[in-house]
Amino acid sequence: MNILENYRSTYDNREIVRILQRSSVLEGNVFWQTHGLGRTVTPIQHFEIDFVNREVVVTFNPRRYNVAREIPLYVKLEYRTTVFKVNAFRDDSQTLSFSLPRELKTLELRSFPRMQFPTNRDYTVALKPSLTGARDSGNELEVRAIDVSRYGLGLLISEHNRPFLKNNRILWLTKLGEHRLQYPILGEVVYINSDVEPRRESKRAKELKVGLKLSGVLPPDVFNAFIV
Numbered sequence: 001m002n003i004l005e006n007y008r009s010t011y012d013n014r015e016i017v018r019i020l021q022r023s024s025v026l027e028g029n030v031f032w033q034t035h036g037l038g039r040t041v042t043p044i045q046h047f048e049i050d051f052v053n054r055e056v057v058v059t060f061n062p063r064r065y066n067v068a069r070e071i072p073l074y075v076k077l078e079y080r081t082t083v084f085k086v087n088a089f090r091d092d093s094q095t096l097s098f099s100l101p102r103e104l105k106t107l108e109l110r111s112f113p114r115m116q117f118p119t120n121r122d123y124t125v126a127l128k129p130s131l132t133g134a135r136d137s138g139n140e141l142e143v144r145a146i147d148v149s150r151y152g153l154g155l156l157i158s159e160h161n162r163p164f165l166k167n168n169r170i171l172w173l174t175k176l177g178e179h180r181l182q183y184p185i186l187g188e189v190v191y192i193n194s195d196v197e198p199r200r201e202s203k204r205a206k207e208l209k210v211g212l213k214l215s216g217v218l219p220p221d222v223f224n225a226f227i228v
Contacts (some may be wrong), residue, residue: 007083007105008114012195012209016104020049020056023077031058031075031086031096033068040065044075049100058096067091082106102198114149115227119199123226125153126175127212129168131184140174146200146209148227150217153187155210156200165189165210173214176226186215 010016023029029044042065047058058075060067067073069091076083083105089098117123123145141164147154153173157165165171172184191211201207218226 007107008116009197010104010106011102011197012193013100014193014195016101017049019077019079019082019104019106020047020100023079023082024048026078028078029076031060031073033071033073035068035071042067050097054100055097056100058098059094060096062094067096080106114147114152114154116147117145117227123148124175124177125155125173126180127165127171127187128174128184129164129171131172142175143210146197148218148223150223151214153212153214155212156196156207157192157210159206159208162192162208165192171212173212176218176222179222179225181219181222185218187212188215 010019024047029047030041031044032039032041034040042060045059045061047056049055050057069089072085072087073089073096074083074085084101084103086098086101089096124142125145126140126142128140141161143161144156145153146156166189169189171187171189173187174181174184189210190213191209193209194206196207196209
């Protein structure tokens with residue numbers, strides 16, 4: 001099994017900062033560079049986040065370890081064995097400074113790992129604010145899904161549809177693709193933010209990322225048909 005199968009990418013700025021903060025109090029953080037003679041691994045003595053300049057400042061021992069300024073470096077953090085690449089940095093004697101990373105790869109710790117959908121196909125789901133008795137019961141919104149697990153969905157919505165999810169934080173999942181659920185599943189909107197991966201950004205309209213936590217498990221037959 002490829003070790004990267006156990007990893008997921010995150011582009012969520014809040015999660016990135018949280019992982020960095022948790023790693024800053026742990027030992028075992030390192031960075032490395034790969035060159036013609038092999039790989040040079042350098043222990044990180046200390047690192048901190050400079051929120052003013054939106055940078056990470058890493059302290060190391062320059063007497064024992066040399067850093068080549070002309071090649072990228074890779075950082076491995078102890079928290080969730082997180083890794084990320086740094087293409088540009090400043091070497092100030094015993095410290096390295098670089099911009100907050102836009103992407104981290106971190107171990108997937110969920111009981112049901114999340115599956116990310118490719119960008120060249122549209123996977124859609126349908127949501128309703130209510131099922132019976134309410135005047136908006138026929139108001140079904142179809143949105144694009146970007147990832148799925150047994151108990152949750154990552155969605156992309158247009159800015160125009162933000163009020164629908166913000167005002168109806170409890171929604172019914174009624175369809176996965178073309179497959180209508182025999183028993184709709186209740187879902188809760190757990191976040192709405194603008195941290196959309198660059199490869200998924202629309203050129204036509206501003207989009208938002210939404211996390212939907214489901215109260216029940218997706219039926220295996222519908223789930224498997226949906227992810228094909």
